[in-house]
Amino acid sequence: MTGGESWGGASWGGAMKGGARLFEKSCKILRSILVAPGLAVALGFGAGQAQTILPDPLAGVEEAMGSQAGLDAWVQGFRSRALEAGVSPATFDAAMRGVEFNPKVVERDRNQNEFSKTIWDYLDTAVSEDRVALGLKAIERNRALLERVEAEYGVEGEVLAAIWGLESAYGTYRGDLPVLGSLATLAYEGRRGAFFEAELIAALQIVEGGHVERLSGSWAGASGHTQFMPSSWQKFAVDFDGDGKRNLWGDDPADALASTANYLRHWGWTKGQPWGVEVTLPEGFDHDQTTERVVKPVAEWQAMGVRTVSGADLPDHGPGSILLPGGHRGAAFLIWPNFQVIEKYNTADAYVVAIGSLSDRLAGRAGIQSGWPRELRALTLEERRELQDRLGRAGFDPGGVDGRMGPKTVAAVKAFQKARGLVPDGYPSLEVLGLLR
Numbered sequence: 105m106t107g108g109e110s111w112g113g114a115s116w117g118g119a120m121k122g123g124a125r126l127f128e129k130s131c132k133i134l135r136s137i138l139v140a141p142g143l144a145v146a147l148g149f150g151a152g153q154a155q156t157i158l159p160d161p162l163a164g165v166e167e168a169m170g171s172q173a174g175l176d177a178w179v180q181g182f183r184s185r186a187l188e189a190g191v192s193p194a195t196f197d198a199a200m201r202g203v204e205f206n207p208k209v210v211e212r213d214r215n216q217n218e219f220s221k222t223i224w225d226y227l228d229t230a231v232s233e234d235r236v237a238l239g240l241k242a243i244e245r246n247r248a249l250l251e252r253v254e255a256e257y258g259v260e261g262e263v264l265a266a267i268w269g270l271e272s273a274y275g276t277y278r279g280d281l282p283v284l285g286s287l288a289t290l291a292y293e294g295r296r297g298a299f300f301e302a303e304l305i306a307a308l309q310i311v312e313g314g315h316v317e318r319l320s321g322s323w324a325g326a327s328g329h330t331q332f333m334p335s336s337w338q339k340f341a342v343d344f345d346g347d348g349k350r351n352l353w354g355d356d357p358a359d360a361l362a363s364t365a366n367y368l369r370h371w372g373w374t375k376g377q378p379w380g381v382e383v384t385l386p387e388g389f390d391h392d393q394t395t396e397r398v399v400k401p402v403a404e405w406q407a408m409g410v411r412t413v414s415g416a417d418l419p420d421h422g423p424g425s426i427l428l429p430g431g432h433r434g435a436a437f438l439i440w441p442n443f444q445v446i447e448k449y450n451t452a453d454a455y456v457v458a459i460g461s462l463s464d465r466l467a468g469r470a471g472i473q474s475g476w477p478r479e480l481r482a483l484t485l486e487e488r489r490e491l492q493d494r495l496g497r498a499g500f501d502p503g504g505v506d507g508r509m510g511p512k513t514v515a516a517v518k519a520f521q522k523a524r525g526l527v528p529d530g531y532p533s534l535e536v537l538g539l540l541r
Contacts, residue, residue: 114449170289170292174205175204178288179200179288179292182291185305186305189305195312199284199311200284203284209290210290212324213323221482222430223434224478226455227472230458231461231462239265239266239274239462243261246265249361250265254365256344257369258373259368259369263379263463266462267459268361269466270455270458270462271330272329275355275357278321278329279322279323279331282319283334284307284308286323286325287300287304300325303333303334306335306338310337310338316353327353328353328360329352329353329360330364332367341359367448368445371448372445374442376421377441379440381418381419383438384411384413384415385436391428391432391529392518392522393426394426394427394428394432395514396444400424402418402438418438422440428529428530428531430477432529433477434474434475434476434477435473435475435476437457446459446460451510483537487534488507491537492505492516493505495513496516498520500517500520502517513532514532517532520536
C-alpha cells in the first residue's frame with residue numbers, strides 16, 4: 105500500500121488478528137441471549153421498532169470503535185456526498201446495501217505491523233527464505249511480462265516482484281474482506297475519516313465502471329495483486345493487457361504489475377540506482393548525521409570512513425543519506441532517492457528496507473549481513489504515545505502524539521539522546537522512554 109505515514113499511498117499490507125474476530129462473535133452470541141429482538145434498529149440488526157427488554161451489555165465496549173447502527177446512519181448521510189462526486193444513485197444503493205461495520209479493521213488500523221514490530225521481526229517474515237524462493241519461481245513464470253513492463257516503465261522486474269511478493273504473496277492472497285465495508289467502517293470511525301471517505305468514493309467509481317465484479321481486499325481497502333488503494337487505481341492503473349479494463353484483481357497480474365511500475369515511475373524512480381546499500385560506519389562516527397534529512401555526496405561519506413559492509417569503496421549513485429532503522433547497534437544503510445520513491449508506497453522504514461532487501465535477493469544479490477539488537481523489544485502503541493508526549497514536555501518536539509515514529513519523532517529522540525550524552529541514533533527504545541519518565 106502506498107501511504108503518507110503509511111497512509112494515502114498505493115497499498116496496505118498485513119493480516120487480520122484473530123482476537124477481533126473472537127470479540128465480534130462473542131458480541132453476537134451475548135446479544136442473542138441478552139438483547140430483545142425488537143432492539144434491531146438501535147443496534148443495527150434489522151428493521152422494526154426497538155422494544156428494549158434488557159439493556160445491551162456490550163454497548164459501552166463497542167462504543168469506542170463504533171456500531172452497525174452508527175455506520176448505517178453514516179451511510180445515509182454519505183449518500184448525498186457520493187452522488188455529488190458523480191456516483192450514480194443506482195450504483196450507490198446496490199453497492200452499499202448491507203455494508204457491515206467491521207471492528208477488525210479498526211483494530212488493525214491502530215496496530216500496523218510496520219510500526220508495531222521491531223524491524224528485525226518484520227524482516228524475518230517479509231524477507232523469509234520461503235518468500236525469496238517463491239519470488240524466484242514467480243519471476244521465472246512471468247519473466248517475459250516483467251521484461252516488457254521494465255522496458256515500458258523503466259522499473260526493474262525484481263523491484264516489482266518484491267512489492268508483489270510482500271503485498272499479496274505473489275498474487276496468492278489478495279485479500280478477502282469487502283473493500284466497501286472496510287472503507288465505510290474506517291470513514292465512519294473517524295480517525296482518518298476524510299481520507300477513507302475519498303477512498304470509498306473512488307472504490308464506488310471502480311464498481312460503477314465495471315472493472316471488477318467483486319471488490320475484495322485487505323483491511324484498509326487496498327486490493328489486487330499489489331494492493332492499490334482506490335485513489336491510486338484512479339491515478340495510476342493502466343490497461344497493460346489491452347482488454348479494455350484496468351483490472352488489478354484477476355489471475356493475470358499484467359495490469360497490476362504495470363500499474364505499480366507506472367506508480368513508481370510517476371514518483372521519480374531511477375532505473376539502475378539502488379534503493380540503498382548496507383554499509384559499516386567507522387569508530388567515532390557522528391551519529392547525528394544518520395537521518396534522511398542529511399544528504400551528502402558519496403565522496404563525503406567515503407572521506408568520513410563509511411564503507412560497504414564488505415569493506416569496499418562506496419558505489420556512487422549520487423548524493424545519499426545514512427539510515428539506522430534499528431539504531432546504532434543494527435544494520436546501517438546508505439540510501440538514495442529510490443528509497444524515498446518506495447516510501448510513496450508505504451512510508452514505514454521497515455517496509456522500504458524489506459522491499460529493497462527482497463528485491464536484492466530476487467536479483468541474486470546478498471541480503472542484509474549485519475546483526476540486529478534482538479534483545480530489544482518494540483514499544484507498544486501506548487508506550488510510543490507516551491514517548492512522544494514526554495519528549496514534547498521535555499522540550500523536544502515530536503510533531504504530535506499519534507504513536508507513529510516519523511521523522512519529527514526520530515529527530516526529537518536524537519536531540520534528547522544528544523542532550524543526555526547518548527549515541528544520537530534516533531531509535532525509540534525502552535531505554536529512552538525510561539530516561540524520560
